[in-house]
Amino acid sequence: MIKLKQVSFSYGDTPVLHHIDLLVQEGEMVALLGPNGSGKTTMIKLLSGVLRPTTGDIHLDGSILSRMKRRQVAQRVAVVPQQFSMPFAFTLREVVLLGRTPFLSLFSDEREQDHRVVQQAMERIGIAALKERFFNELSGGERQKAILAMTLAQEPKVLLLDEPTAHLDINHQVEILDLVKRLNREQGVTVIGAMHDLNLASLYFDRLLLLKEGRIFADGTPEKLLTPETIKEVFAASVQVTQHPLTKSPHVVVIPKQSPLE
Amino acid sequence: MFTRLKQNRRLLILMALGALLLVCLLIAVSLGAVPISPLNIIKMTLNKMGLFHFTATWQPSDETILFLIRLPRVVAGALVGSALASAGVLFQGMLRNPMADPYIIGTSAGAAFGATIAMMLPVSVAFLSFGLVPIAAFFGALGAVLLVYNLAKVGGKTPIVSMLLAGFAVSAMLAAIVFLMVTLSGRTGLLQNVYSFLMGSISVSGWNQIIIIAPIIIGAIIAARFLAFRLNALSLGEEGAAYLGIDVERDKLLVLALGSLLTAAAVSISGLVGFIGLVVPHAVRLVLGPDHRLLLPAAALSGAAFLVLADLFARTVLAPSEIPIGIITAIIGAPFFIYLLRRTRREYAF
Numbered sequence: 185m186i187k188l189k190q191v192s193f194s195y196g197d198t199p200v201l202h203h204i205d206l207l208v209q210e211g212e213m214v215a216l217l218g219p220n221g222s223g224k225t226t227m228i229k230l231l232s233g234v235l236r237p238t239t240g241d242i243h244l245d246g247s248i249l250s251r252m253k254r255r256q257v258a259q260r261v262a263v264v265p266q267q268f269s270m271p272f273a274f275t276l277r278e279v280v281l282l283g284r285t286p287f288l289s290l291f292s293d294e295r296e297q298d299h300r301v302v303q304q305a306m307e308r309i310g311i312a313a314l315k316e317r318f319f320n321e322l323s324g325g326e327r328q329k330a331i332l333a334m335t336l337a338q339e340p341k342v343l344l345l346d347e348p349t350a351h352l353d354i355n356h357q358v359e360i361l362d363l364v365k366r367l368n369r370e371q372g373v374t375v376i377g378a379m380h381d382l383n384l385a386s387l388y389f390d391r392l393l394l395l396k397e398g399r400i401f402a403d404g405t406p407e408k409l410l411t412p413e414t415i416k417e418v419f420a421a422s423v424q425v426t427q428h429p430l431t432k433s434p435h436v437v438v439i440p441k442q443s444p445l446e
Numbered sequence: 447m448f449t450r451l452k453q454n455r456r457l458l459i460l461m462a463l464g465a466l467l468l469v470c471l472l473i474a475v476s477l478g479a480v481p482i483s484p485l486n487i488i489k490m491t492l493n494k495m496g497l498f499h500f501t502a503t504w505q506p507s508d509e510t511i512l513f514l515i516r517l518p519r520v521v522a523g524a525l526v527g528s529a530l531a532s533a534g535v536l537f538q539g540m541l542r543n544p545m546a547d548p549y550i551i552g553t554s555a556g557a558a559f560g561a562t563i564a565m566m567l568p569v570s571v572a573f574l575s576f577g578l579v580p581i582a583a584f585f586g587a588l589g590a591v592l593l594v595y596n597l598a599k600v601g602g603k604t605p606i607v608s609m610l611l612a613g614f615a616v617s618a619m620l621a622a623i624v625f626l627m628v629t630l631s632g633r634t635g636l637l638q639n640v641y642s643f644l645m646g647s648i649s650v651s652g653w654n655q656i657i658i659i660a661p662i663i664i665g666a667i668i669a670a671r672f673l674a675f676r677l678n679a680l681s682l683g684e685e686g687a688a689y690l691g692i693d694v695e696r697d698k699l700l701v702l703a704l705g706s707l708l709t710a711a712a713v714s715i716s717g718l719v720g721f722i723g724l725v726v727p728h729a730v731r732l733v734l735g736p737d738h739r740l741l742l743p744a745a746a747l748s749g750a751a752f753l754v755l756a757d758l759f760a761r762t763v764l765a766p767s768e769i770p771i772g773i774i775t776a777i778i779g780a781p782f783f784i785y786l787l788r789r790t791r792r793e794y795a796f
């Protein structure tokens with residue numbers, strides 16, 4: 185369970201988030217949506233503990249996040265960023281093994297158990313066949329899957345996503361989100377993801393948080409939140425909302441400011 | 447089973463490199479103005495250790511040359527080589543830049559600055575058998591890094607880019623001051639001395655310096671080995687490493703401290719031997735891969751072997767005069783490096 189109590193955050197003198205109150209139960213799948221600069225990425229960094237709230241507290245299963253050691257946090261919370269760059273020629277398996285970092289002590293290398301977890305993680309993501317390939321030589325989608333496998337090797341209770349599909353083409357976007365959804369359904373991993381694609385969020389997430397100028401503007405199901413009026417208010421974009429032909433979830437269609445038909 | 451296999455491979459590679467180093471040491475001590483046969487060297491060493499009592503088939507003077515002149519120098523070379531190669535691994539790993547070397551954030555300029563001041567002083571104080579120059583070089587190197595680290599620090603964080611830029615600025619400044627001092631002093635001998643410090647040469651007299659430097663270097667390499675897995679995690683960048691539970695600022699400081707200590711210890715007995723701290727880590731990474739748990743000790747052993755051979759060349763090729771060892775490391779190292787770059791498929795991506 186994650187609880188935010190009156191959390192505010194500023195970068196220096198620039199306030200980014202204002203008095204956020206939030207409760208996320210175990211096993212939820214929550215998307216953070218909002219225009220650029222609304223504070224999505226900052227929220228993810230706060231929840232991962234790499235940034236500390238300027239005021240207010242974040243509780244993770246009853247402990248205050250900013251008082252936990254980085255290692256303790258990483259044993260429970262994993263983060264999939266937009267992308268990682270890797271300057272050295274590590275193999276995919278070596279990268280996935282990095283997910284075991286929070287469990288290794290200063291004086292011992294990985295054990296048999298760690299290799300089992302790594303192997304299972306790669307199999308679950310479907311990249312075990314690529315394990316001896318160099319991470320840098322993989323395609324963007326394969327790399328993002330490797331990172332997902334790495335976070336899986338962390339055996340997290342909470343998975344944070346920071347626009348994990350931002351640089352991927354459509355089939356990889358769907359593959360990554362399918363995998364995340366399975367983790368959520370089958371293993372009860374709590375997922376909180378900053379997303380920029382409203383329709384993917386609508387398809388995969390049960391609960392949406394709309395952020396506007398560092399505040400939670402609305403909180404609810406896709407059906408409740410994805411309306412032309414709300415989207416106009418948060419994103420300043422004119423849209424129509426239809427239904428996804430198969431899932432019946434809301435589907436947002438943009439209306440160009442200047443109609444191409446004219 | 448997998449773990450066992452991996453660890454066995456690591457151990458085998460390190461044992462092979464250790465054997466290679468021993469062979470290099472043996473060749474290096476046997477060659478010189480008075481050649482001593484490797485067999486006699488082994489006998490004399492075993493006698494000295496009290497393990498055996500071979501009858502002497504050698505001149506008594508051979509024993510003096512071996513134990514008081516040649517062995518200290520060769521051991522010093524091995525220590526310098528392992529220190530610079532390990533420091534190179536640490537800096538390249540921390541800065542995520544395969545082009546980094548141990549001198550990148552100011553150690554070289556700081557050492558030269560300290561050494562030059564020491565050379566200008568009219569006194570030559572000896573402390574624990576060290577001359578003033580090595581001591582000043584040691585603390586000059588550490589002082590420069592401390593200055594760079596604090597200049598780069600912003601609000602409790604030291605971003606890598608700030609560190610590189612501050613290192614560049616401090617190095618340029620100190621180098622300028624060194625040459626200003628040389629110019630203004632008007633002493634021709636000083637230019638000669640500064641020049642030979644900058645080119646590097648292994649200079650030890652007897653064992654006294656080694657007894658102090660060796661524990662620093664060996665201790666720092668062992669300590670660095672414990673940071674090896676965290677260096678792997680740091681390859682993902684500071685943010686990525688933090689997500690994996692690394693206390694990034696603390697570990698950066700540890701790596702920086704160990705790398706600087708190794709470099710300072712090395713330059714205090716050798717001056718600025720270039721290229722080895724760049725090329726050895728790079729070459730070992732290309733052959734054995736980037737896992738720092740193998741890379742670090744393998745680079746330490748290879749660096750030691752490489753510098754022992756380079757120093758052998760430096761003192762024998764134009765004997766009785768010596769070539770500065772920095773020239774040898776560049777002449778041997780650069781083509782080897784280019785060969786490795788072209789041969790291997792373990793490419794770099796930025």
